[in-house]
Amino acid sequence: MFSDSFHEIALNMSLNDEGMVTACRGNFLRAPDPVCFENTASLPVLEGTFLGNTSKKLIAEGIGGPTGCDQLVDMVYALAKAFREALNPA
Template sequence: MPLSSPTEREPLHRRSIDLRGYRRADGLFDVEAHLTDTKALPFNTHDRGTIPPGEPLHDMWLRLTVDRDLLITACEASTDASPYRMCPEVTPNYARLAGVRIGAGFRRAVAERLGGAEGCTHLRELLAQMATVAFQTLAGERRAAAAEDPEARARQRRSMLNSCYAYAPDSPVSLRRWPELAEAAAQGAAEGSSSREN
């Protein structure tokens, strides 16, 4: 077990999220998410009455279809279980994400189209994770494109540099992946030392 042993406790709530990426026959890519919430004890709701332990309080699906540039061409949502009967009524709003690109500004674009009462909290939360899975799904495609196209390589570097600890500009991972960073840093250091000598 990767975490330390916990204090004695009893289970109350479980959220399960399954995220998967697919290559489609038409050249596009699907990223799908399935979220379920269950309780370990009976849970009372106004619309559904008592939900027994293990029966989903939330059972929700979301699919993003994207192209190679991470442009969303379609989005579909489905709510099979929710605490209120009206919850599934909001799922058609998720089609508003068509035309949004996953990348810088994605969360803002989601908030503009699906913020507050225009969307569902749980489905909105899934979108950030789905964006990461979209990057992972297309990683091989994007790496192959970057190998062939210097501008694609530069875009990839810009999008990843400083995005996490491993991709700090001076980390061994970044310097190995983008040797031009090491060359630029060495050149900058050499120019700095020569200007100090003068």
């Protein structure tokens, strides 16, 4: 679980052993713009995605596109980077 205190975002994502997203849900408790609240509804679109192979651009396209919340995209991408680093430690 990742948390952003400024926006008060909770992101819950489950992955299988290969890194495929099996569940993805989120919740905004506080956000600076109403559009942010709408973007959590598109998080399940990421289910079936292999997080280790996903670019930030593809994440952004999946969860809101040009009207999406950048902070939500950043949180999902940070999780993807952490997963890749866990698989391939330096």
